[in-house]
Amino acid sequence: MVRTFTFAVAVSLWLGSGATAADWPRFRGSEGSGISPEKGLPITWSSRENLAWKTELPGPGASSPSFFGDHIYLTSWTGYAVPGQPLGSEADLRLHLVCLDRKTGKILWNQSIPGRTPAKKPSRDGEGYASSTPAVDADRIYCFFGTTGLFAFDHSGKKLWQAEVGTRQQGWLSAASPVLYQDLVLLNGSIESEAMIAYDKQTGREKWRTPGIKDAYNTPILVKNAAGKDELVVVTQPKVIGLDPLTGKQLWTCNTDIGWYIVPSAVADRGVVYCLGGRSGITGLAVRAGGSGDVTATHRLWTSKKGSNVSSPVFYQGHLYWMNDASGTAFCAKADTGDIVYEERIPRAGGVYASALLADGRIYYLGREGKTYVVAAKPTFELIATNDLSDGSNFDASPVAIDGRLFLRSNKALYCLERK
Numbered sequence: 022m023v024r025t026f027t028f029a030v031a032v033s034l035w036l037g038s039g040a041t042a043a044d045w046p047r048f049r050g051s052e053g054s055g056i057s058p059e060k061g062l063p064i065t066w067s068s069r070e071n072l073a074w075k076t077e078l079p080g081p082g083a084s085s086p087s088f089f090g091d092h093i094y095l096t097s098w099t100g101y102a103v104p105g106q107p108l109g110s111e112a113d114l115r116l117h118l119v120c121l122d123r124k125t126g127k128i129l130w131n132q133s134i135p136g137r138t139p140a141k142k143p144s145r146d147g148e149g150y151a152s153s154t155p156a157v158d159a160d161r162i163y164c165f166f167g168t169t170g171l172f173a174f175d176h177s178g179k180k181l182w183q184a185e186v187g188t189r190q191q192g193w194l195s196a197a198s199p200v201l202y203q204d205l206v207l208l209n210g211s212i213e214s215e216a217m218i219a220y221d222k223q224t225g226r227e228k229w230r231t232p233g234i235k236d237a238y239n240t241p242i243l244v245k246n247a248a249g250k251d252e253l254v255v256v257t258q259p260k261v262i263g264l265d266p267l268t269g270k271q272l273w274t275c276n277t278d279i280g281w282y283i284v285p286s287a288v289a290d291r292g293v294v295y296c297l298g299g300r301s302g303i304t305g306l307a308v309r310a311g312g313s314g315d316v317t318a319t320h321r322l323w324t325s326k327k328g329s330n331v332s333s334p335v336f337y338q339g340h341l342y343w344m345n346d347a348s349g350t351a352f353c354a355k356a357d358t359g360d361i362v363y364e365e366r367i368p369r370a371g372g373v374y375a376s377a378l379l380a381d382g383r384i385y386y387l388g389r390e391g392k393t394y395v396v397a398a399k400p401t402f403e404l405i406a407t408n409d410l411s412d413g414s415n416f417d418a419s420p421v422a423i424d425g426r427l428f429l430r431s432n433k434a435l436y437c438l439e440r441k
Contacts, residue, residue, distance in 0.1 A: 045088040045423045048154035048198035049376060053242045054288055055335045057380040057422035063440040064395055065406050073426060073437040076126040079117055081432035082151030083374070083417035089157040092129070092176065093121040095430065096151040096164055102142050104414065104432060111140045116150060116166045118174055126437055132178040137169040144192030154198040156206070161222065163206050167195040168213055171206065173225060182225035187214025196238040196284065202266045209255055211237040217255060219269060229269035236282035244289045246311035254310060256283045256296045261308050276317040278303040278324060285333040286376065295341055295356065297328040304328025307359060323359035327352055333376035335384065337398050344373045344386040351386065353400055365402045367394055380422040387429060391416045410436055
């Protein structure tokens with residue numbers, strides 16, 4: 022794997038939080054790239070082959086597992102609008118932070134809190150109240166539960182603080198995950214309050230709030246610009262926005278020309294941010310971080326009509342790789358121009374909401390039905406394997422590769438896969 026400048030910077034920030042190179046403490050890993058350094062991962066598996074363990078979860082959720090120290094953390098919900106169960110009452114909605122043993126998958130504790138009412142019923146079965154991946158450091162686990170708020174727990178499961186984010190709700194509820202930076206928890210509260218918000222990690226006190234963040238379901242990323250300064254980048258429907266992560270001051274904007282809300286999270290390499298989003302028209306672009314004011318004419322490098330409405334891409338050796346959420350089409354594009362290198366539809370792939378994972382020269386695309394498509398990470402399409410763990414529920418969480426193992430989460434269970 023090519024270690025880029027941005028990767029080295031992200032690792033230095035990550036280690037500063039108390040994490041080690043063996044942890045996966047937030048959505049898509051330490052830098053939000055979806056890239057893992059793990060080797061020797063399984064290529065084929067099933068409910069009988071290369072399955073180390075399977076742990077039934079207390080409830081559904083689309084949050085990915087986070088790994089820190091000896092523990093795995095993920096979120097679930099119960100009591101209301103649970104797929105396959107009677108609708109129930111809003112008053113019974115419970116939101117869960119679950120801690121598992123990293124080696125065995127045994128549930129060590131399950132902390133639950135009541136959901137705020139009124140609780141909007143999700144627009145689709147299986148999408149709901151636990152879609153944000155926890156962010157973890159040596160002191161706390163930070164969980165976002167939409168209008169119920171942002172919460173911090175210690176590693177024994179004790180609730181330390183909670184903070185308000187906003188009260189607005191939409192049919193798909195929330196999906197953005199918290200990001201840690203120095204002494205701040207950074208959160209995209211676009212759905213709840215149309216704002217990017219920073220909270221003090223120790224107290225939960227709001228430090229700054231930047232308005233105007235609209236139609237953005239994605240998790241922001243930290244990018245180092247050409248001058249060596251950190252920028253917080255979030256992709257909204259009309260604009261990519263660069264902020265000072267310490268103050269929330271808007272540094273620059275770039276038009277996206279995307280006509281839909283933005284769900285995929287961006288990735289970056291060497292100060293260039295790559296964005297996907299939307300269902301038609303312009304659905305992808307690249308913009309160089311840095312600059313001041315409207316940088317569309319000077320920093321936008323290309324736009325594309327090939328993209329994804331939900332799943333996020335990975336960057337690897339000068340190329341972008343992703344799978345379209347609706348068509349099950351795998352894409353490879355040149356990162357410098359946006360030109361499509363290949364566009365291969367995988368028959369019967371179904372929907373793909375999980376973001377791409379790259380590890381050991383392979384890309385893992387996890388479909389909603391539990392099928393994982395293992396594709397070679399090279400500019401020539403090669404489908405290496407198709408694996409099926411279907412359990413009658415949705416697999417919407419993004420996969421994780423760590424400890425020489427691959428972890429997949431469904432609405433029913435967390436699966437640990439290893440080569441035997």
